[in-house]
Amino acid sequence: MHFIAENVYLMKIINMKFRVLTYFLFAMILLQSCGGDSMIKNKNDDQSSGTATKHSKVPVPVATANLIVKDVKDLTGYWVGDFGPEVNGADTIMGEGDLYGNDKINISIDEIKEQAVKGHIVMGGKMDFFTCNVKKTGNSYLFKFKESDKAKTHGTYSFSIAEGDSLLRGSWSEKADTDRVVLGLKKRQFNYSPGRRVSEATYVDFGKGKKTKEKSENGDVYDGERYATTSEGLDKLNASMNLLVKNDLVNLKKADLLVLRNSIFARHGYTFKKPLLSLFFSAQSWYIPLSTDVTAQLTPVEKKNLELMKPYEKNAREYYNAFGR
16 A cells, blocks of 8 residues: 555656646747747848847937037037048058948947046947046037957047037047047937938958959950959848838849848948948948947838848859959
8 A cells, every 4th residue: 555655646746747847848938939039130240140139238328409519418429420540541441451441430428427428439340338527628528538448459539529519529549649540520310210221332342252354345355353242223122111022132142132131230220340341331321330239129121121031141142243452
């Protein structure tokens, strides 16, 4: 009898553990099924998939509508423009050789309490926070601070904003006056607009080239090289406004789909890690880098288009064209 009772008791424990395990597995399946946005992250710029991460909490400055500074209240907001040119005359992004142009930088002055300033800087796929004091001399407000320990360069920003002006003037320097970058940033307001179109500027990846035989106007054949690039007419497609269909995508090349997809993120102010994408979208007049993660701001139309584009971009061919270097 004791043997039977012990077996019955043992069976009850096993059944209870089985039910707990079943409930746990069912809950995990539900959690997995709710993660629908995890495959549309823009984690690596040129990849349409990735694992979900926490959305970055980015301060939004309480800025006045005045683009021309009248007093200290008008200093808060986004100050946006090119990071350059360098004083030594270089016209390329530092360390990137063939990439002509300048990254767009956003110095956001988030809060001013008396003389204490809090803000952050967004550029090239990175965001860095700063604190400093503001000093008024004459009709100009002066700012100076070093990048945080998390920043790659550890440079110093020094700039001023004058009353009656809408321009932040100053510089960034890593070592005294060497490698100094001139800043001339305008106060900008950001409003998401799905109607913003990518200009007809051509996206060219000089890192993806192939040797070819070219023919000159007089018929001579010579060795040449063609580079991965976008096709003409890409500016006619807008993946933030309209639901795309198969016929929109089937003839697009890999670079076309790369730019089309990332234009969605650019409209929300995503700051690009990949230098080529950063330079390309920095050239768009409407673009303002705001955040390293804009997933939470994507619209239903944009999410559907991202999912539709994924297999086409994966299987698309490169389009090569000739460009002078």
